[in-house]
Amino acid sequence: MNLLISAGEASGDMHGARLLAALRARRPELRAFGMGGPRLRSEGLSAQATAESLSVMGFSEVAEKIPQLRRALSALVAAAERERPDAAVLIDFPDFHGLLARRLARLGIPLLYYVSPQVWAWRRGRARTIARRARRIITLFPFEAEIYRRLGGDAVCAGHPVVDDVREGLARPSPLPAKSKRRLLLLPGSRAAELRRHWGPMAAAAGRLAQRFALELAAVRAPGLPDELFAGAVSKGIRIVDSGMHPLLASSDLALVASGTATLEAALCGTPMVVLYKTSSFSHAVGRLLVRVPWICLVNIVAGAGVVPELLQGEVTPERLEREGAGLLESPERIARMREELARVASLLGPPGASDRAAEAVLEALDPAQTSPRPTAVERRISQ
Numbered sequence: 497m498n499l500l501i502s503a504g505e506a507s508g509d510m511h512g513a514r515l516l517a518a519l520r521a522r523r524p525e526l527r528a529f530g531m532g533g534p535r536l537r538s539e540g541l542s543a544q545a546t547a548e549s550l551s552v553m554g555f556s557e558v559a560e561k562i563p564q565l566r567r568a569l570s571a572l573v574a575a576a577e578r579e580r581p582d583a584a585v586l587i588d589f590p591d592f593h594g595l596l597a598r599r600l601a602r603l604g605i606p607l608l609y610y611v612s613p614q615v616w617a618w619r620r621g622r623a624r625t626i627a628r629r630a631r632r633i634i635t636l637f638p639f640e641a642e643i644y645r646r647l648g649g650d651a652v653c654a655g656h657p658v659v660d661d662v663r664e665g666l667a668r669p670s671p672l673p674a675k676s677k678r679r680l681l682l683l684p685g686s687r688a689a690e691l692r693r694h695w696g697p698m699a700a701a702a703g704r705l706a707q708r709f710a711l712e713l714a715a716v717r718a719p720g721l722p723d724e725l726f727a728g729a730v731s732k733g734i735r736i737v738d739s740g741m742h743p744l745l746a747s748s749d750l751a752l753v754a755s756g757t758a759t760l761e762a763a764l765c766g767t768p769m770v771v772l773y774k775t776s777s778f779s780h781a782v783g784r785l786l787v788r789v790p791w792i793c794l795v796n797i798v799a800g801a802g803v804v805p806e807l808l809q810g811e812v813t814p815e816r817l818e819r820e821g822a823g824l825l826e827s828p829e830r831i832a833r834m835r836e837e838l839a840r841v842a843s844l845l846g847p848p849g850a851s852d853r854a855a856e857a858v859l860e861a862l863d864p865a866q867t868s869p870r871p872t873a874v875e876r877r878i879s880q
Contacts, residue, residue: 497527497862500581501532502593503589504550504588505547507611507756508588509547511611514851515585515854516541517539520539523859529579530543531546569599582862585609587610606631607629607630607631609634610854623647627649628647631862632651632857634651634654636845658757658764661742661761662765668739668743671740672714677712678749679748680702680711680749681715681745682734683741683753683762688722694754695727697772715734742761746767749768749831752770752821753772755793760795760845762838766835770817771792771804773809774809791806805820
């Protein structure tokens, strides 16, 4: 079996690597080529394009990457024409993969979507196109699979691989000694652009909260981010660590978290949080016109309720972050209620083994005897 696998961001690279490993465990002869980052390449992906230089957030940031995106698109289409893969597995990265899918469909290559792009939240027309075009859509959340089924697609939920990531992470030792007082953890994001917008107000708020509540402060640095993006950390008593996010989350009394998968990781660790996100003014303006859901935080979207506070754009100030953080630190009752809701969200992410279930879904979709889509064990478990 020969597959084209394409992932254009760090999270997609991680999910793709787990998927490829699970596929190879079932089909050792399987070959894979396409686009990915270091994790996919380490699992044996023959990379026609690398993901590291393409990762972008927001609409305005895309314009800067157009030449690289065009080169990657051309390289993948040319490789698909040479290799004639049995199928293409497209992992998130919706705008780029929308263009790639159109080219691959013309070549008659079956399309499988994994980590289904959240276009259901802001581009319903694109969601219908995916439902029509894909042989199968493999989602992380049950409600996503149901949305695509209503649009006529073959969709199954495999659960979220982050469950395995957190379980493995919690088994590792903490990078910091046991705390002697309450701990506030900062997760400002994994991209330099996010740090430039988030770090200043987060660090200032953390310093104020530490003075008011005698807190220990720590921040997790994503790989590749330079020291200069964490200006003022030493003067505010913030320890910067490069690993051990999950044990740190589990031992923290509160976290300030940039919106993204990290909010789900915090939920799985049972960590109360305040979520924030700030992007360019243009990206925010366009997003307000398109987004159809009332929240941006994955925890709130999965819960279908405002479980954790969200601060966006102009709300991301030291004063607002301090106010929201203090409101939680001063209220054991609010903390307890939030922990209960976070446990409910964690249960909705499914049991461990999501990548194995995704691999089974891929292989089933390529079996000519494949029957109509049916709820997976994850979906049945969650609906009970």
